[in-house]
Amino acid sequence: MIRSPLTLDLDGDGMVETTSKENSGVYFDHDNNSFAEQSGWVGKDDGLLVFDKNNNGKIDDGSELFGNNTILSNGNKAANGFEALKDLDSNNDGKIDNQDTNFNNLKIWQDKNSDGKLDEGELLSLSGGVRSLNTTYSNSNEVDSATTPINNRVVLPPQQAQITK
Numbered sequence: 001m002i003r004s005p006l007t008l009d010l011d012g013d014g015m016v017e018t019t020s021k022e023n024s025g026v027y028f029d030h031d032n033n034s035f036a037e038q039s040g041w042v043g044k045d046d047g048l049l050v051f052d053k054n055n056n057g058k059i060d061d062g063s064e065l066f067g068n069n070t071i072l073s074n075g076n077k078a079a080n081g082f083e084a085l086k087d088l089d090s091n092n093d094g095k096i097d098n099q100d101t102n103f104n105n106l107k108i109w110q111d112k113n114s115d116g117k118l119d120e121g122e123l124l125s126l127s128g129g130v131r132s133l134n135t136t137y138s139n140s141n142e143v144d145s146a147t148t149p150i151n152n153r154v155v156l157p158p159q160q161a162q163i164t165k
Contacts, residue, residue: 004067004068004080004081005030005048005049005062005065005066005067005081006048006049006065006066006067006081006082006084006085007042007046007047007048007049008046008047008048008049008108009046010045010046010047010108010110011045011046013045016042016043016046017042017043017044017045017046018040018041018042018043019040019041019043019114020040021038021039021040021041022038024038024039024040024041024114024116025114025115026038026039026040026041026114026115026116027039027116028041028061028062028116029060029061029062030061030062030065030067030069031061031062031069032061032062032063032069032071034061036116039116041111041114041116042111042114043114044110044111044112044113044114045110046110047108047109047110047111047124048065048066048108048109048111049065049066049081049085049106049107049108049109049133050064050065050066050106050107050108050109050123051064051066051088051102051105051106051107052064052105052107057118058118059109059118065081066078066081066082066084066085067080067081067084068080068081070084070087072084072087073087080137082135082136082137085133085135086135088100088101088102088103088106089135090102094134094135094136095132095133095134095135096132096133096135097131097132097133098127098131103126104125104126104127106126107123107124107125107126108123108124108125108126108130109122109123109124110122110124
């Protein structure tokens, strides 16, 4: 099963570090079925774009990540994280920024201990340095060290890479 949450290069090194599911030790409910599956995971210096839709202070499952398990406003699942992000582009200008209704509800989960659980201090605001996120993308043939395809990565320009809490 391929999962495609949007990841962000927070440390500005031009890549998102990941760990394969065999080596991560992380279990996360990607497919919204109340069962946490063994999962590959993003490195501690990078992050996942998230939206705590039910405002419970947790990232419960893949519906709150931006990927192929995000439920769109029309009730269908997104094909990928960029389609999920585009669904929040309320002014249809091809980017998510402070002109869009839900911009301030989007967060970055920097899982500093890489355990797949949201801990105190791991949820960062976009307003700490991200001015906008493009909703367009092109497919990539990149793979990580475990030969997992990297399809949905957001590389922030260096001036936006330092995110504050």
